[in-house]
Amino acid sequence: xxxxxxxLAQQSINALQQGSIYALIALGxxxxxxxxxxxxxxxxxxxxxxxxxCMLLVSVLTPVLVVFPPLLSFIVILLLVMIIIGVxxxxxxxxxxxxxxxxxxxxxxxxxxxxxxxxxxxTLVIFPYSKSMPKxxxxxxxxxxxxxxPDAAGASVTLTITAxxxxxxxxxxxxxxxxxxxIRKTRYGMAMRAISFDSRTVPLMGIPVDRIISTTxxxxxxxxxxxxxxxxxxxxxxxxxxxILVGWxxxxxxxxxxxxxxxxxxxxxxxLGAVEVLAVVMFDSSYRDLISYSLLLLILIxxxxxxxxxxxxxxx
Amino acid sequence: MSAFLSQIARNxxxxxxxxxxxxxxxxxxxxxxxxxxxxxxxxxxxxINIILCVSLNLVNGYMGEFSVGHAGFMSLxxxxxxxxxxxxxxxxxxxxxxxxxxxxxxxxxxxxLLALLSFKTRGDYLAIITLAFLMIVKSSWENISxxxxxxxxxxxxxxxxxxWTFFWVVVTMFVIRNLVYSKFGRAIIAIREDxxxxxxxxxxxxxxxxxAFVVSSFFGGxxxxxxxxxxxxxxxxxxxxxxxxxxxxxxxxxxxSLGGSILGAxxxxxLFYQLENMGLGYxxxxxxxxxxxxxxxxxxxxxxxxxxxxxxxxKRELKGRRKL
Numbered sequence: 001x002x003x004x005x006x007x008l009a010q011q012s013i014n015a016l017q018q019g020s021i022y023a024l025i026a027l028g029x030x031x032x033x034x035x036x037x038x039x040x041x042x043x044x045x046x047x048x049x050x051x052x053x054c055m056l057l058v059s060v061l062t063p064v065l066v067v068f069p070p071l072l073s074f075i076v077i078l079l080l081v082m083i084i085i086g087v088x089x090x091x092x093x094x095x096x097x098x099x100x101x102x103x104x105x106x107x108x109x110x111x112x113x114x115x116x117x118x119x120x121x122x123t124l125v126i127f128p129y130s131k132s133m134p135k136x137x138x139x140x141x142x143x144x145x146x147x148x149x150p151d152a153a154g155a156s157v158t159l160t161i162t163a164x165x166x167x168x169x170x171x172x173x174x175x176x177x178x179x180x181x182x183i184r185k186t187r188y189g190m191a192m193r194a195i196s197f198d199s200r201t202v203p204l205m206g207i208p209v210d211r212i213i214s215t216t217x218x219x220x221x222x223x224x225x226x227x228x229x230x231x232x233x234x235x236x237x238x239x240x241x242x243x244i245l246v247g248w249x250x251x252x253x254x255x256x257x258x259x260x261x262x263x264x265x266x267x268x269x270x271x272l273g274a275v276e277v278l279a280v281v282m283f284d285s286s287y288r289d290l291i292s293y294s295l296l297l298l299i300l301i302x303x304x305x306x307x308x309x310x311x312x313x314x315x316x
Numbered sequence: 317m318s319a320f321l322s323q324i325a326r327n328x329x330x331x332x333x334x335x336x337x338x339x340x341x342x343x344x345x346x347x348x349x350x351x352x353x354x355x356x357x358x359x360x361x362x363x364i365n366i367i368l369c370v371s372l373n374l375v376n377g378y379m380g381e382f383s384v385g386h387a388g389f390m391s392l393x394x395x396x397x398x399x400x401x402x403x404x405x406x407x408x409x410x411x412x413x414x415x416x417x418x419x420x421x422x423x424x425x426x427x428x429l430l431a432l433l434s435f436k437t438r439g440d441y442l443a444i445i446t447l448a449f450l451m452i453v454k455s456s457w458e459n460i461s462x463x464x465x466x467x468x469x470x471x472x473x474x475x476x477x478x479x480w481t482f483f484w485v486v487v488t489m490f491v492i493r494n495l496v497y498s499k500f501g502r503a504i505i506a507i508r509e510d511x512x513x514x515x516x517x518x519x520x521x522x523x524x525x526x527x528a529f530v531v532s533s534f535f536g537g538x539x540x541x542x543x544x545x546x547x548x549x550x551x552x553x554x555x556x557x558x559x560x561x562x563x564x565x566x567x568x569x570x571x572x573s574l575g576g577s578i579l580g581a582x583x584x585x586x587l588f589y590q591l592e593n594m595g596l597g598y599x600x601x602x603x604x605x606x607x608x609x610x611x612x613x614x615x616x617x618x619x620x621x622x623x624x625x626x627x628x629x630x631k632r633e634l635k636g637r638r639k640l
Contacts, residue, residue: 096609096613099613100612100613100616103616104616104617106376106380106382106567106571107567107612107616107617108612109443110563110564110567110608110612111608111609111612111613113560113563113564113608114605114606114608114612115605115609117560117564117601117604117605117608118602118606118609120601121599121600121601121602121605122602124598124601125598125599125602128598244555244556244557248447248556251444251447252444252447252448255444286455286458286466287455287459289454289455290452290455290459293448293451293452293455294448294452296448297433297445297449300444300445300448301433304441
């Protein structure tokens with residue numbers, strides 16, 4: 001009995017790790033949707049660039065970094081990656097999305113698709129083969145609990161957590177709490193919520209809409225970049241195609257949580273992580289996508305605007 | 317000069333003549349080496365892309381929804397028709413047209429289910445449902461060993477020829493052009509402009525949406541069937557990237573325009589192969605996606621920009637028009 005509980009606890013830790021990465025990416029989708037009601041299809045590729053930026057930074061900065069303790073160098077690289085990807089995200093908004101803000105909505109979506117495709121194909125030109133991610137710290141495994149295996153003599157059942165898993169879960173949680181604070185308690189957050197509430201009246205109130213939108217892109221893309229770096233550390237083979245593979249899933253997570261809702265994105269991300277881990281445990285790993293997408297489709301059929309989302313007002 | 321152009325544009329005999337000539341040339345090319353094998357493959361690919369583009373334009377352009385699942389319908393048609401010709405009726409080339417229709421019908425049935433699912437949602441949420449549908453279809457193929465699993469279905473006979481492709485392009489254009497300029501076409505355009513208002517004016521929104529989805533997915537399936545009897549089929553091909561390519565063609569050419577769809581498919585396919593020939597295979601998607609971004613920034617409605625080739629317009633719409 002206890003060994004089953006341990007197994008479940010072990011899988012929950014894996015699900016938390018997976019889910020926190022999805023949640024970080026989903027936040028970027030949902031923030032942009034909140035202020036612009038536009039799906040930023042390039043976000044998944046920014047996430048992918050986060051992993052590549054981390055790899056490049058480490059290879060450039062290695063001589064400097066060996067001096068510092070590993071945790072400090074990890075934080076420095078994380079911040080640098082977030083800044084680089086954030087600035088990139090904000091500049092994409094400035095160059096490609098802002099001129100289209102009053103154009104038909106679909107042209108902005110198509111431009112976003114084009115930007116994503118451009119980032120991905122450019123990365124593919126520069127890195128035609130998948131790269132391996134450098135290690136930033138030694139990945140120690142901590143044993144939380146151990147008991148003898150009930151069926152096999154000599155073997156034991158353990159509950160373990162790796163240093164990497166701790167780092168990923170902690171960093172994601174810190175970023176999410178910080179974001180929640182930013183949006184609920186600061187002037188910037190108030191302006192952002194105001195824009196998503198009524199984007200036509202807000203400029204009349206003296207709120208600098210362009211600057212707020214730029215900042216939203218900066219933060220959203222920065223979170224995506226951080227997620228990319230964490231994902232690259234967890235699964236050390238990185239390829240340009242992972243922007244599509246992981247990014248679109250996180251997008252679905254944002255939608256299931258209710259796109260536009262910050263807490264919904266976090267909920268959706270963790271839900272997706274749990275479903276994926278469960279699908280692999282109960283069936284074969286090749287059924288993972290099939291099961292998770294089917295379940296998400298089911299949720300959307302019964303809750304069309306997501307778990308925490310609100311149905312938009314239909315005005316005649 | 318412009319009078320001459322408008323003469324050409326208004327001449328109602330040019331389009332039928334082009335169709336007949338096209339058939340004659342394509343059938344002739346079957347017996348006489350008019351085109352090289354490579355040119356034939358490019359022409360067939362252009363044909364398949366035109367079918368995909370025009371059928372997606374019905375949902376994304378005329379009806380104004382945003383579906384990203386067209387590659388899913390394509391794969392449904394590709395797989396079912398290939399199973400039909402390789403497993404159920406092997407070595408009977410005569411049954412190829414039946415297989416193509418079968419593929420289309422299967423895609424249409426699933427399209428009907430998807431349409432029923434999508435009624436509760438609209439806009440961005442429809443994009444998500446079609447995206448989930450695409451992923452479910454793709455990973456189903458990967459898990460069904462009867463159709464080869466992740467390796468794909470091998471040994472499909474190469475039945476797709478130039479005349480057949482041309483035939484299906486003409487059928488697609490004929491059906492969709494007539495649909496768009498019928499009462500039903502008015503209904504879906506009304507839905508695009510304002511769904512609630514359309515409903516209030518007596519448009520049967522559900523029926524119109526179902527019909528648009530079913531027709532669109534039928535021809536998506538037909539295009540897939542033609543594709544599968546020309547190339548290898550692998551589940552990885554029918555990916556979100558393939559859907560994006562079709563979307564690029566549609567929006568490149570221009571939404572709500574059959575001429576635009578043809579133009580988009582021709583330009584995209586031509587550039588796709590031409591850049592490969594120029595040794596820019598790696599840069600191909602870089603160039604095409606930059607092209608798309610620039611086009612959207614400077615001409616957000618696509619090359620044709622919601623205008624239609626005069627040949628496709630019904631006579632009643634020609635009255636009062638002066639220019640091309």
